[in-house]
Structure formats: C-alpha cells, structure tokens
Amino acid sequence: MEKHPFLRELDAIHEVCLRYEDEETRAIAASLVPTETLKARVAAKDPSPDVAKDLLLVELIQWFKDEFFSWHDQPLCETCKVQTHHQGLTPPSREEMRYLAERVESYFCAKCRKSYRFPRYNCPRKLMETRVGRCGEWANVFTLFCLALDFDARYIYDVTDHVWTEVWSEAQGRWLHCDACEAEIDKPLMYEVGWGKKLKYILAFSSCETADVTWRYVTDFEKTMKLRTAIDETDLIHYQEVRTRRYQEKLSKEEKDKIARRRVMELTEFLTPPKYNAQDKSYGGRVSGDLDWRLARNETSEKTVISNKNPDVKELQLTYVSSKDEYTLRENGREISRTTGWTRMLETCINVSRKVEKDWKMAYLARSPNTEYGLFRYQFKVTKPCRSIEIYLKTDVFENGKAVVNVIADGTTICVRNNELTGSLDNSKDIVVACEMTGGKGDCAWQHAQAFRQALDDDATVLKIILRF
Ligand SMILES: [Zn+2]
CATH class of the missing domain: 3.10.620.30 (C8orf32 fold)
Known part of the structure; x- marks a missing residue:
C-alpha cells in the first residue's frame, strides 16, 4: 500500500x-x-x-x-552592492545535493545581471560551515x-x-x-x-x-x-x-x-x-x-529603557514617524539619536504588530490578528526629577475598538484623554507611557483599534513625549 x-x-x-x-x-x-x-x-x-x-x-x-x-536575506550583489531580486527556485547541482539541498533559491542583480544561488542545505555539517539560513x-x-x-x-x-x-x-x-x-x-x-x-x-x-x-x-x-x-x-x-x-x-x-x-x-x-x-x-x-x-x-528578553545621557538635561523628547518607522530622541532640542524599527524603543510589547497597507498607502500599529488584547509601553528612567510631561499619541478607532493611553509616573496612573496630555509631575524619575488596544468587531476586530495611523507620504509626528526637568 x-x-x-x-x-x-x-x-x-x-x-x-x-x-x-x-x-x-x-x-x-x-x-x-x-x-x-x-x-x-x-x-x-x-x-x-x-x-x-x-x-x-x-x-x-x-x-x-x-x-x-x-x-x-536577499543577498547584495558583490560587484554592484545593490539588493538582488528573488527569481524563484532552481534545481540543485550534484555538489549541492551531496549536502541535502533539495531546493535552491535563485537571485539576480538587475544592474549587472549576475545571478546568485542560495542552496537550502539540510546537512547539519555543511550548515556549521555556511552558518546562514x-x-x-x-x-x-x-x-x-x-x-x-x-x-x-x-x-x-x-x-x-x-x-x-x-x-x-x-x-x-x-x-x-x-x-x-x-x-x-x-x-x-x-x-x-x-x-x-x-x-x-x-x-x-x-x-x-x-x-x-x-x-x-x-x-x-x-x-x-x-x-x-x-x-x-x-x-x-x-x-x-x-x-x-x-x-x-x-x-x-x-x-x-x-x-x-x-x-x-x-x-x-x-x-x-x-x-x-x-x-x-x-x-x-x-x-x-x-x-x-x-x-x-x-x-x-529585550527591554528598552529610555534615559537621559546629558546630566544637564532640561527637556527630553521622543518622537515617532509611522510612515518612516523611525524614532528620534532629543535632549534640550538637540537630536541625539535616530532609530528605525517601532519595537526598538519599547519596554513591553504584547500582541502588537506594525501593518503597512500597500493599497491604501497607510502604516499603523494594531493588535496581531486573532488576539483580543494588545499593549505597548515606553519606559523612561531619568536621573533628574521630572516636573512635567507633554504627550501626543495618535490613535484611531473603528466600530467598537478601544485604544487607551495612560501615563504611569512613579506608580501613579494618569489617564490621557483624546490622545493629548500636558500635566505636571511630582518629580518623577520612572515614567511609563502605555497604550492598550481592545475591542473591535468581526474578523477584522484587531484592526479596529490602531495607533500611529499615517499615510505613507506623510511625515508628521504621530508620537511625541516630552519630559521637562
Ligand atoms: Zn551586480
């Protein structure tokens, strides 16, 4: 049989x-x-x-x-140093078959037409040499x-x-x-x-x-x-x-x-x-x-805590642009770092993904599909007591989706209404900004609470957190 x-x-x-x-x-x-x-x-x-x-x-x-x-990842062309294009699968050579490569991915350089092979080896001994996959x-x-x-x-x-x-x-x-x-x-x-x-x-x-x-x-x-x-x-x-x-x-x-x-x-x-x-x-x-x-x-586990570098900091500012997926950190108005990748500045992230809608030309954060609860948090631990905070965190909700933003300053929770808050702090040194996403209807419920929704050709700031000392 x-x-x-x-x-x-x-x-x-x-x-x-x-x-x-x-x-x-x-x-x-x-x-x-x-x-x-x-x-x-x-x-x-x-x-x-x-x-x-x-x-x-x-x-x-x-x-x-x-x-x-x-x-x-897609390899760079050795000569032109540009990203090659994936061309599909190609049959393995005899040599590649010796190391149990049943599939070989093929890439080509659009500039010089050179092609590259990536054999998907299964032989552990070979893989200890290539160390990639x-x-x-x-x-x-x-x-x-x-x-x-x-x-x-x-x-x-x-x-x-x-x-x-x-x-x-x-x-x-x-x-x-x-x-x-x-x-x-x-x-x-x-x-x-x-x-x-x-x-x-x-x-x-x-x-x-x-x-x-x-x-x-x-x-x-x-x-x-x-x-x-x-x-x-x-x-x-x-x-x-x-x-x-x-x-x-x-x-x-x-x-x-x-x-x-x-x-x-x-x-x-x-x-x-x-x-x-x-x-x-x-x-x-x-x-x-x-x-x-x-x-x-x-x-x-990865856990980013944002702190001041300069002891004379008077103002610490974190901004994010969704279309570029980029954070900027400034001290006293001067840029000190730029970071690509929305997770990179987060202290906690549960069931949240970044979605780019190519057809609608939109980028945003939302819950991962099939989840009911999403959370992301930024944590600041600063050396100087913080007197006040200013926040703008753009959220958009549809149907019965809910996005709730809170500030937790030395353990005390302050609710951020309508995406914005300007308030004084009691000389806090440990400040958390949290956004929770819940609710929504039907198969797309996860999409009904969004943060940082932005058109891909827009480069306005969708997150701004300013701490003043
Ligand atoms: Zn090339």
Whole structure:
C-alpha cells in the first residue's frame, strides 16, 4: 500500500535528525561552541546546580543567535552592492545535493545581471560551515548543538511551516520550547497567540521517538482538532508507535523506561490546555515557579529603557514617524539619536504588530490578528526629577475598538484623554507611557483599534513625549 503523503513528509523530517547521531558531526558541533565561556556566564549568576543546566541553555541560544548563525536575506550583489531580486527556485547541482539541498533559491542583480544561488542545505555539517539560513537551517544546527552539549533535544516540526527545538529540563521535569531564530525559551504560545498562527500538527523528532506535541502550543483543543484533517488520528498514532518502537530497539531497558516516563509526564501536561494570560509577555502558559530560572529569562528578553545621557538635561523628547518607522530622541532640542524599527524603543510589547497597507498607502500599529488584547509601553528612567510631561499619541478607532493611553509616573496612573496630555509631575524619575488596544468587531476586530495611523507620504509626528526637568 502506498504510504500516506503526510507520513512521507514526516519521514523526510526524521532523516535530518538521524544525522545528529553521527559522532564526528557531534564532535565538530561541540568544538564550535565556546562552552567554557558560556558556563562562566552561568556561574556568575551563582545558580543552584540543577538550574545551572537550564541557564546554560539560555546562554547557548543567545550566543547562537548573536554570534554564530545569521539570517538569510536577499543577498547584495558583490560587484554592484545593490539588493538582488528573488527569481524563484532552481534545481540543485550534484555538489549541492551531496549536502541535502533539495531546493535552491535563485537571485539576480538587475544592474549587472549576475545571478546568485542560495542552496537550502539540510546537512547539519555543511550548515556549521555556511552558518546562514532561515528557520529550517537555524533549528537544524541549534538542535545539534544542544545534543552536542549533552542536552536531550528534539527537532520540532510544525506543518504550517516552522521548525524549532525542544530541550528536556531535568530541573523542571518537562520539555522546554526553544526557538533559536528568536532566541526565545519557554514561550510555547508565541506562535498561536503572538504570531496568530493556526496550528494543526506539531511533531517532535529525535533518534529515539516521534511524538505529537501539538497540545503544548495551542490553547483551544477543540478548535485545533477541527483543523486536523490531513490524516486519520488513529493512523497518526500508529505511525508514532511504530517509529518509536523501531528507534528504541537499540536502547537499554533503563533508557526505554526513561523515555516512557517522560512521555507519560508530557501526556499528563497535555490533559489541560495551556493558559494564556494577556498580561504575561512570555506566552509561557505554564511558567515554572523556579525563581532563578525566571530571573534568567527576564534578563534575556529585550527591554528598552529610555534615559537621559546629558546630566544637564532640561527637556527630553521622543518622537515617532509611522510612515518612516523611525524614532528620534532629543535632549534640550538637540537630536541625539535616530532609530528605525517601532519595537526598538519599547519596554513591553504584547500582541502588537506594525501593518503597512500597500493599497491604501497607510502604516499603523494594531493588535496581531486573532488576539483580543494588545499593549505597548515606553519606559523612561531619568536621573533628574521630572516636573512635567507633554504627550501626543495618535490613535484611531473603528466600530467598537478601544485604544487607551495612560501615563504611569512613579506608580501613579494618569489617564490621557483624546490622545493629548500636558500635566505636571511630582518629580518623577520612572515614567511609563502605555497604550492598550481592545475591542473591535468581526474578523477584522484587531484592526479596529490602531495607533500611529499615517499615510505613507506623510511625515508628521504621530508620537511625541516630552519630559521637562
Ligand atoms: Zn551586480
């Protein structure tokens, strides 16, 4: 009988994981990781021994993203130094096939007509040399590095086109979600809640098991079940059983028992849907109670705090232009920095995305689709007591959408009505400006509360925060 195409797809994914079993490959991986440096960083936090291993994972993922692997964008032409154009796929060469590149992306330079190839290698050894790619390549090598550092790791395949890693935490007795591209650990709901993905099947692969782990990543089991139409559920279970049994033939009884015990713990975890707390930036669902671990996590999350550079500051001003997606920071009227990227000055951002409508020629911030609550905040920590504040934060609402702007000065909340506020402050040094977006109707509810809506050919200021000292 012909094998179900869905299962053939899973077989192909598993081929990648088998390459991790090669001892030479693991040895190369281990030699590339600056393990001693990472361990020293962990030791500096003085953690308890069982938590140290989890903290090493935090250091590993950060190092991997910051220093080892790069994201593949459209390449620049070597001669003309201009952006090349994507031309679609081209067949792999023999050499490229040797390193398991089934697809090769092709780019060309419009100026000199030179063409460039980007083979999507699947061979982890080759990828340790190229060190570039998108989520497939990132997860592939990161999973290998985890294994090389003696973590129990699995390669996670989401059929809606994403891959990542899971690592077993001895300290917490559960599998931790790890997304190397984002350097995120233990944020399993980031895809569904954060990115608005409609997840269906998520499977874990290792050299000793194939396991359906969808239920760690979705909040509504019933809704997810309805989306699972690719294959009969019994066939999928059977597939996991057969494969797992086959991989485990080479294992000792102790090893088999260990894996079985973990699986039971995991299935128990799956009995209740993970809870999503709108206030929790982590999308963590079940967050561990371990304080060391949580502290470590906070340290790795990006968090911009705006402060004054000049001790003689009399006025600090932050402005944003939506059409250019650009912030400007000024002290005493003089520009001190310009920053592109709307998230770059934020202290907190939950379920908010920037949307550019090409047809309407508009740019704005709104909730990510399929979310009910969105929040972004700016935080100022200044060395001089602040006497007054002036704010303009443009919001637009449609239907029953709501956008609420508040200032929190040393813990006291001041409501900003009609997008504008000029008021005195009680010598505050810690000032937060927050915008919350809720409400809206129908499928486009997320769009019904917007911040910074602006035409793309307009360069007026849509955000202005002035602190006076
Ligand atoms: Zn060129």
